[in-house]
Amino acid sequence: MKVLVTGATGFVGRHLVAALLARGCVVRAVARNAETAQGMPWINDVEFVAADIHAPELDIAALTDGIDVLAHLAWPGLPNYRALFHFEHNLMADYRFIKRAVEAGVKQVLVTGTCFEYGMQSGPLSEQAEPQPSNPYGLAKHTLHLFLQNLAQENPFTLQWARLFYLHGEGQNPNSLLAALDRAIDAGDATFNMSAGEQLRDFLPIRNAADFLCAIVQQRDFSGVINCASGHPISVRALVEQRVRERGASINLNLGHYPYPTHEPMAFWAVVDRLEQLLETQRTR
Numbered sequence: 001m002k003v004l005v006t007g008a009t010g011f012v013g014r015h016l017v018a019a020l021l022a023r024g025c026v027v028r029a030v031a032r033n034a035e036t037a038q039g040m041p042w043i044n045d046v047e048f049v050a051a052d053i054h055a056p057e058l059d060i061a062a063l064t065d066g067i068d069v070l071a072h073l074a075w076p077g078l079p080n081y082r083a084l085f086h087f088e089h090n091l092m093a094d095y096r097f098i099k100r101a102v103e104a105g106v107k108q109v110l111v112t113g114t115c116f117e118y119g120m121q122s123g124p125l126s127e128q129a130e131p132q133p134s135n136p137y138g139l140a141k142h143t144l145h146l147f148l149q150n151l152a153q154e155n156p157f158t159l160q161w162a163r164l165f166y167l168h169g170e171g172q173n174p175n176s177l178l179a180a181l182d183r184a185i186d187a188g189d190a191t192f193n194m195s196a197g198e199q200l201r202d203f204l205p206i207r208n209a210a211d212f213l214c215a216i217v218q219q220r221d222f223s224g225v226i227n228c229a230s231g232h233p234i235s236v237r238a239l240v241e242q243r244v245r246e247r248g249a250s251i252n253l254n255l256g257h258y259p260y261p262t263h264e265p266m267a268f269w270a271v272v273d274r275l276e277q278l279l280e281t282q283r284t285r
Helices: 011-022 034-038 060-064 085-103 136-154 177-186 206-218 236-247 273-283
Strands: 002-006 026-031 047-050 069-072 108-114 123-125 158-164 166-168 191-193 200-205 224-228 233-235 252-254 268-270
Touching: 002 011, 011 026, 011 206, 026 034, 034 047, 060 085, 069 085, 069 206, 085 108, 085 136, 108 136, 108 206, 136 158, 158 206, 166 206, 177 191, 177 236, 200 206, 200 236, 200 268, 206 224, 206 273, 224 273, 233 236, 236 252
Parallel strands: 002 026, 002 069, 026 047, 069 108, 108 158, 123 268, 158 224, 166 200, 191 252
Antiparallel strands: 200 233
16 A cells, blocks of 8 residues: 655654555655655655645645545644644645646545534543534634535545544654653753643653554544544543653642633543544454
């Protein structure tokens, strides 16, 4: 199987490329910055293309030549979830790129969605929950999904929509919670400022997420929405305390220093029955 991965040097992309290679896939990796790509451990094992996928002059026929699956991860502007940029620019630029790929003959497309498509709904969230996005990022992703569903009716292709929840691990945004904690520990800080930490979230190590995305890509008869998450809620405070223990560190948690974010409910996590069924199907093959 030959997979075209966009956003290949991003947080998710770099791990997905590695996971695809480990499963024996051939990878054409696309990213804008060739210099960043040269630092990737897999650079000599892929066909790398330095390109802006949103550029009008992009040679889509050459980019998709021989490709079985498009794994579309590229999405600029994160982690600013509330920027209008997401639907003013990314939404239509992504739609045009994916449409061009489908018209060029790509028959299977995996796109990473987001838990923010569910909006402010609380508790366990299955794929059957009605999307109610409440920030521009979630709105843009949900709208792209609707656009692509309509495109598939006109020009049939397999659309796999993987909703990512909270990911952590190597390559994560330096401003993310655990990255900031690691930095504070490394600096020998006496205290770490955070919220009260009572909110429940669904956290997943990035390598697990990459393995799950690989499994979805290789399940070629699967189409539709699938939550890509752990399915296990954990409080932010417990996650931080766990990390402190793993690091063998001694640091005081300044709980309540920051208010809770207003763009997220206090408690939500994924129902992963569909993912577990897909993984079980692959294990029994």
